[in-house]
Amino acid sequence: MQKFSVDDRGYYGDFGGAYIPEILYGCVTELQRKYLEIMESKSFQKEFHALLRDYVGRPSPLYHSGQLSERYGCKIYLKREDLNHTGAHKINNTIGQILIAQRMGKTRIIAETGAGQHGVATATVCALMQMPCTVYMGKTDVERQAPNVKKMEMLGATVVPVTSGNMTLKDATNEAIRDWCSHPEDTYYIIGSTIGPHPYPDMVARLQSVIGKEIKAQLMEKEGRDYPDYLIACVGGGSNAGGTIYDFIDNKKVKIVLAEAGGKGINSGYSAATIQLGTVGVLHGCKTLLMQTEDGQITEPYSISAGLDYPGIGPVHAFLASVKRAQVLAINDDEAIDAAFELTRKDGIIPALESAHALAALGKIDFKPSDVVVLTLSGRGDKDMETYINVRMG
Numbered sequence: 001m002q003k004f005s006v007d008d009r010g011y012y013g014d015f016g017g018a019y020i021p022e023i024l025y026g027c028v029t030e031l032q033r034k035y036l037e038i039m040e041s042k043s044f045q046k047e048f049h050a051l052l053r054d055y056v057g058r059p060s061p062l063y064h065s066g067q068l069s070e071r072y073g074c075k076i077y078l079k080r081e082d083l084n085h086t087g088a089h090k091i092n093n094t095i096g097q098i099l100i101a102q103r104m105g106k107t108r109i110i111a112e113t114g115a116g117q118h119g120v121a122t123a124t125v126c127a128l129m130q131m132p133c134t135v136y137m138g139k140t141d142v143e144r145q146a147p148n149v150k151k152m153e154m155l156g157a158t159v160v161p162v163t164s165g166n167m168t169l170k171d172a173t174n175e176a177i178r179d180w181c182s183h184p185e186d187t188y189y190i191i192g193s194t195i196g197p198h199p200y201p202d203m204v205a206r207l208q209s210v211i212g213k214e215i216k217a218q219l220m221e222k223e224g225r226d227y228p229d230y231l232i233a234c235v236g237g238g239s240n241a242g243g244t245i246y247d248f249i250d251n252k253k254v255k256i257v258l259a260e261a262g263g264k265g266i267n268s269g270y271s272a273a274t275i276q277l278g279t280v281g282v283l284h285g286c287k288t289l290l291m292q293t294e295d296g297q298i299t300e301p302y303s304i305s306a307g308l309d310y311p312g313i314g315p316v317h318a319f320l321a322s323v324k325r326a327q328v329l330a331i332n333d334d335e336a337i338d339a340a341f342e343l344t345r346k347d348g349i350i351p352a353l354e355s356a357h358a359l360a361a362l363g364k365i366d367f368k369p370s371d372v373v374v375l376t377l378s379g380r381g382d383k384d385m386e387t388y389i390n391v392r393m394g
């Protein structure tokens, strides 16, 4: 049987690994040695699950949408990560990582953020745990995402605008790694998706796997079987998708569909469809598919959704796509917007633009009436109101 989980060296097939500067070797190998033991310990499990329940509001509901089911000719459930505290799945990861940081004796947290959502989720748990927090953010993004910058500051974090390169996420990531290199002893770097050097991709997928574990139990209750025919999720770096599929990956009866951001079209030059357009390279400490020029310069990705315009993709997803365990669909901006309005009008749920990419995938799949489909609604649309208003209601 094909193995889909990470190997001892941190690889999924040819993707993954830990490509780090020498000075980080000590703290990254320490994390590699300790993360499983910490995550499996009683004290971690107890504190993590208590916070997920009482602070985040888990379990998140598995909602059967009668209207979407009728429209697409199958049985559709939405996994409501939009109902979590701070409005998306990202908080599952940041709570888990700050508990790991504490158990490793770290006293200071750093993070990078693009759209600001991971920065807010990190600043939130740092306030909760009373730990100092520095968030690196490209200056362009600081200007584009003012409300999230204000939230982080209100939560007590220091937001550092990064002025190198294009002044976006990749540059913020470089700056965070530079900070980490200067303070490897006391600083823990909370990475926001299933990316980064091993063990981050596996660690983040495991922390987010609470999504899939709840789906299992909820399907058992509602359908009398603990797996769906389809799992659908959007992919930026791949954490909500990674957590959704984690416990189903070896079950071949479960089809996996990943929706990436096609932007204005995958051949338009304005796209973030990394799996379809990317080539192999190293970014953010791991080997994966990247949007890059022939000589290895990272090209700026584009999507209407700020949370999906990452130039790389989690190594696990690059692998699952390469061995055809996952089907990857590129969803264009206008398809995502249509899907967001459809869910809003049919179910009274305004989804995040990222999640709308997963919703738009529904129209591209040939379902049978008996198919049970679970789609992870990764976040709520409050943060995207300006975009919705500008493109459709202005």
Ligand SMILES: *Cc1c(COP(=O)(O)O)cnc(C)c1O
Pocket (backbone or CB within 6 Å): 088, 089, 090, 117, 118, 192, 193, 194, 234, 235, 236, 237, 238, 239, 240, 241, 307, 308, 352, 354, 355, 378, 379, 380
């Ligand atoms: C950040 C974000 C994403 C993309 O990140 P992944 O790591 O791919 O899950 C998707 N949806 C929402 C709501 C987000 O905030």
